[in-house]
Amino acid sequence: MWFVSSGASGSRVRQASSRSTRAWSAKGTRGRRGVSVMARWCRLARRTTNETAASKVNSVHSKAAMVTTHPLPPLEQFRAFEAAARLGSFQAAARSIHLTPSAISHRIRALETFYGVALFVRGHRRVELTEAGQALQASVALAFLELQRGAAALRQARDPSILKVTAAPAFANAFLTRRIQAFESANPGLELQLEASATVVDLEASGADVAVRLSAGRPADVDAERILPLVAGPVCTPALATVLRREGWPGVTRLRLRLDPKGWDAWFARAGVDGAPGRELWCDSLNDAMQAALEGAGVALAPLALATPHLRTGRLEAPCAETVRSKLSYWLVSRHGEARTGKVARFRRWLKAELAEAEAPA
Known part of the structure; x- marks a missing residue:
């Protein structure tokens, strides 16, 4: 009986070949013919296995090439779509990424034109995702999450010794300014750079690692924790x-x-x-x-x-x-996924401990 297979079972082919060789050798010329037949079977098995593996690799490379070479709309259109899909409103999306509602609408319309499908059902005050929009949202949300993780890793690797903090002026003046030295003493090797600003800055655009913001509600589109x-x-x-x-x-x-x-x-x-x-x-x-x-x-x-x-x-x-x-x-604000990692996590733990220790900043 012949065993033609690959991988670990290849040893079974060789063992069967050894037993069969002895059996055919006992019958003279038929033994040599048996060895020849077995050799041909083994060569065929190896060639078939190699061709199958190569075919699979080529298929993967071909699919990757199709993905990477297929044209995509501008990233700004996906960003507008993601914000509107998550918040259910063009107005809210505009506030979230600091654009006008008409700019959000224009970018989403361009995305719909590119793919030839409607992504939203427009209402008077709210918008709802179509079936196509729901499918796209899942992929886009995952893609932006991966981008944020990659960017966070680059920032940590690029400048791990500097923590840039932007804070509302009243909080900065009453609490943070006088405590910079205490923070740096408690966190050797980490320098705190503080900017007091009443403007709600975009963490991505400003290069800040963390912000302390005064707000009546939870800030959108970021990790936010109420601290005071x-x-x-x-x-x-x-x-x-x-x-x-x-x-x-x-x-x-x-x-x-x-x-x-x-x-x-x-x-x-x-x-x-x-x-x-x-x-x-x-x-x-x-x-x-x-x-x-x-x-x-x-x-x-x-x-x-x-x-x-x-x-x-x-x-x-x-x-x-x-x-x-x-x-x-007052809310402690950071990019998604960074609140509990690296230097942002160290600042978060220190600040919460300081606030818990004192009944009021002094």
Whole structure:
């Protein structure tokens, strides 16, 4: 009996050949003929195996060539599609990747034209994926995830000794600036570069590794962790506090924050104070409101965690004991997949430990 196979079973072919050779040799010339036949069978088996393996390799190379050489639409179109598919809205997608809604619509329309299929069913306020759109979303989401992982690895390898942090100015001034040396002492070999900016920067475009952002809700399109919920109360200069106690709220200017326009309303409701009379001054950022309060321009409804240093030095005073839980919180933001790896993870652990240790930044 002949065994014609490859791999480990090749030994079975040789063993069978040995037994058969002895059997044919006992019959004279038929033994030599048997050996010749067996040799031909073995050569045929090896040739067939090699040809099959080569065929498979060629097939893989051919498919890879087809994938790599097939033209693709611009990456910006896939980015617009991914954001709209994930958020279910062209408006939300536009805010997420810092484009106009019309630019999002134009890029998605170009993608649909390229493939000749509709990817979304357009509604008045929302959009829904078609069957073709659902299929494309799965592939595009995976592709962008792999790109993010690759980019993260390159960044870590390129500059592992520098951590670039961008933070909202009020948080940076009250908490981070004075702690840079402490962080670097706790993390030898890692230099912290801090930028205080009220602008919500694009982590990819700016080159920042991590951001601390003030927001009423979870920032989109990034890894985000709430690190400091805010409890707010009125703060002002001692001189203005005296005016407030003497004349009441109609005699002072309230500093109202655009990020939290109903903050004062919530505080007045909690304190049982009629807050309708009096002047108001609108501030674009929490840092602006803090600076205005320090200069005596009005009473700020400020997070006590950030006002604590000024309260301790006497530059500011809290004229009322009532506080209110703000809708705003500070969030620690990083790219997807980086929050728990490398230098970003070290900063995250250190910052959370510092916040947990102190009741308020000081």
